[in-house]
Amino acid sequence: MEGVVGLVTILTGDLEPMKAFYSDVLGFEVIEDLGNYVEFRNPGVRFAICTREVMYEATGQESYREERGSHAFEIAFPVGDPDDVDRVYDEVVAGGATPIKGPEMMPWGRKTAFIADPDGNIHEIYSYKPEDFS
Structure with missing residues (x-):
């Protein structure tokens, strides 16, 4: 495979x-x-x-019929540069996403914010690093 x-x-x-x-x-x-x-x-x-x-x-x-009680996955959405993380986070929270953690520079070198969907799944919005394109 x-x-x-x-x-x-x-x-x-x-x-x-x-x-x-x-x-x-x-x-x-x-x-x-x-x-x-x-x-x-x-x-x-x-x-x-x-x-x-x-x-x-x-x-x-x-x-498949059992309710899940914990998070088993995360989707990370890339948005561009660090300023874009602030803008997109504000937009999706205003649109109905549940805010989990506002934008912050993370130890792995990307500005990141966390939101949740209607089922409570927590996802990430993050910025690219310049070396991502080299």
Whole structure:
């Protein structure tokens, strides 16, 4: 097998608020909406949200019906330079994202802020470093 990620899907128990958040607040364009599965335009890796019930029906695994009590993943959204982190953080919080931690320079050399989506998944908004492009 070749180590390649082709699709990232966030599972949810309540699709509509998640769809609105990722499209209206974060700006992802919906390219497919099946009612229980929504895929967004994202260059490189496919990105989607779907109900846990869809995965239960596909696999028969009861674990898909269990509520999750902790964070199992994070999505990091690059926005450009450090000033962009401040601007985008303010925009997405004003649009409905839950603020977790405001923009701050991190030990790894990138200005970073943390927000949460309607399901409580915590994600990161970060700036590039100049060496990211060399």
